[in-house]
Amino acid sequence: MTIPHRTVAGLALALAAAAAAAQGTAYVSSEKDDALTLIDTKTLTVKGTIPICKRGRHIQRLPDGTLMVACTDSNAAEVIDPATGKSVRRLPLGDEPEAFDVSPDGKTIYVSNEDEAEASFVDAATGKVLKSIKVGQEPEGVKVSADGKTLYVTSEVASMVHVIDVASATVVKNVKVGKRPRRMAITPDGKELWVTNELDASVSIVSTADHSVIGSIKFAVKGARAEDISPVGITMTKDGKRAFVSLGKANHVAFVDVPGRKVTDLVLVGKRAWNVTLDKAESRLWVVNGLSDDVTVIDVAAAKAIKSIPVGRVPYGVVIVE
């Protein structure tokens, strides 16, 4: 069988395009809809919504491939099977869950319960609260180390990261970082914990070995004053070379050279850029804009926004399934 040349060339082109924008779905939570918005990652258009529990916030993929979204006003999480686009179960997550992370074995969900000022360990199968640990007021970001032994929780009011030993379920260290710490990322080598400080226009870098603050990165945006730069969302590439930090009120996302601890690019996005996520190929960055009710998709290589897509009211987080 012979294939005409033109077709081969066409196929190659199509493949290249697919690599740039693989077939998949972005799931966006929004606080005022009780629904997820689904976006086709190839066409960058909304293809539907899924009803969920009330006030969906943090959304994350579980090790078994399902999606979990925490619903603050339902004291629960909705678990969605991306294959069917349907909820498979609803799991209690303690009082007022905001953010969570999952143990590497997928058996435990670690949740910040903002009104109770607690970090809870929740059994992923039954929703039973196994343990609750008192932390500073308004706990927010939750991150578990790759080995599953250490849990980090930020407290917005106390301006600290609580380091929790998972085995004993106790706080072993309180690390003072910048004002109003929000979200965290751990470098792939496990050595550094990066924490965004909403009211300090900065990221604090914490050594995971001794839990000391070993560095910080201040953000500056031309035309914006320091008080208008409120970093919240953060994500890192798999090779640990680049980080992406949303700058909230400054309506930009900062690209950061991780080893150099330097900002390399600033990309204009929507209003109050909140949480961020990368697609699998790390070629596109998805940014959730809490005050313009949309998400912005950025071409990472060009450091340029490709498109902003309207979603629900007060969007919060995004996960991509490819």
Next chain:
Amino acid sequence: MKRLTILLALALGAGAATAATLKATLLHPADDARLERSRAERAYLGHPTGPAEDGVQMALQEGAFELDAAGARVSLEARPAASLDAARATAVAAEKGGAAVLLADLPADWLLAVTDAVKIPVLNLGEASDRLRTQDCRARLFHLMPSERMRADALAQTLVSRKWTNVLLLIGPSPADQQRAATVQAAMKRYGLKTVASKPFKMSADPRERDLANPLLLTAGAQYDAVWVVDSDGEFARTLPYRTVLPRPVVGDAGLVPVAWHAQFERFGAPQVSRRFMKAAKRPMTAHDWSAWMAGKALVGAAVAAPKGPAAAWAQALAKTPVDGSKGVGMTFRPWDGQLRQPMLLTDGQGVISQAPIEGLLHPTNVLDTLGHDAPEKLCKQPR
């Protein structure tokens, strides 16, 4: 006191043994007329509905983790005073007893007497009068509560942003109303708003005084975009909206009201703060409660910045440490008059309609300084 001690003991307990305790005394009026049940129940916007101690205590309890991590301690004692002289004596006794900071929810005259009688910083929790930030300012006096001028500026900016330029001004009979009306008129002038008419009003059912008391008569005979009512008491203003001759909004002390805080504010983690307050104090968090809470947060901030003291270090840290009040920015005291710079909320009592400074307003250094008296005006001559 007891609650706080228990909580501090509960927290991690590291290094607390060597820490100095930042002692603070809260002075408030005994038999506070503002908090009489019949008045507190009205819950007029901009008026207090409960004791300041509630907010301060909440901040200290929230601060337990931070204090403990720094090995710092704060203690609070609340003391009522029945008169200006009693307040002064209590302040002096508190300072002698080791208080490093005074918190005061007192009338302006009392506040000045107290401040002049001691050498430690005084935090003003509830008094908005402008003279405390201008001719009667004091170097050691810090204001958590926004000034009348800040409130007037916030509302004037909002009217500008709506293009509601022509304003009918209705002014109450009390000396406070007269003073506040002057502040309002100055703010209107600054922002280019026009007073189409300025009329006195009076609470009265006397038919001979109906020109002063009847909302329809008061609001007739002029064309205006909004009615700005200055009513320190609150009773007249409360029922003014929807009773004007022209279908125009009422602003000022009813209708759309500029305040430091409202329990329905939805941004910047504010609902959690209001919810915690509701849980602890069993009432919605007002602007006065927010200011009291901020005073507690300022104490925590100072103690954390200088865990071992001494008093001079706390005083320094207090003036400089930014405080997070869940309004989206770290807030600091203006070095020229001790006023906490802060965004203001515009509320109709049901929700927060907007914020000031309004979007697009510019300022050479800090846009928050468009609210209240700014450094170049040099209205406070006391060096800090």
